[in-house]
Amino acid sequence: MAVTGRVAGRGFFNRSAVVVAPDLLGCVIEHVTDDGLVAVRLTEVEAYSGDLDPASHAYRGPTPRNAVMFGAPGHLYVYFTYGMHFCANVVCEGVGVASAVLLRAGEVVEGAELATHRRGGALSRELARGPARLTVALGIGRDDNGLDVCNAGSGLRLRRVRATAQRVLAGPRVGVSAGAQTPWRFWLDGEPTVSRYRAHAPKRRAVKPAAR
DNA sequence: CCATAGATGCACT
C-alpha cells in the first residue's frame, strides 16, 4: 500500500548536509519509471560537505562531474564509481555550496517485485543494502544525475515520515580514506538493512620485483 | 560471521 507523508520541499534540503542527513532517516524516497514505482525507506545515510571535507568529491573545487553538487538544493547527484556502480546523493544548501547526503541503504517498502527483478532476485533485506544496490533497486542511473527531487515531473520524490522511536546512531563514513575520522554516517539502530560497516581498505601496491 | 581478490570505467593528477 502507498506510503503516506508530506513530500519534502526545497527548504528541507536548503540546510547543511550534516543537519539534513539524520532527518532523512525513516523518510521514503520514491522513483517512478515506465516499469513502475519503487519506494525505499532510508535507514543509512552519509553527509559530505565540500569546503572542509577531504572526503567530498567537491573538496578540490568544481569539475564537470561534481557540478550538480554546487547547484541548487534538492537535486540528485549521481556518480559512477569502481567502473560499474552508481551512487546517489541529494544536494543540500544553496547554490555555490557543495554539500550533499549519500543515500547508503534502506528498506524497500513498495514495488518489491520490481526491485527484486532489478536486483537479480536478491533477498528482501539485501535489495537496497548498500549505496550501489539502492540505486539499482530504485532504477537510478547516469541519466538521473541532476534531477529535481522537489519537482513532481522528475519521477523522484521524498516523503517525510514521522520520526520513529528508533535511535539514530552516528559513526565514521564507509570506504573513505581522507576524513575517515569524521562521524558523518548516520543510521537507524537495529535495522537489518544497514550495510555492514567496512573501514577503508588501503590497497597495497603490487610488489615490484626487488631491485638488484 | 570475517577476510580477501577481482571486476571494471573514468575523473583527475
Place this chain on the structure above:
DNA sequence: GTGCATCTATGGC
C-alpha cells in the same frame, strides 16, 4: 598512471 563514497564470489571459522 592512480585510485576510487562498491559489489560479488569464494573460502575459512
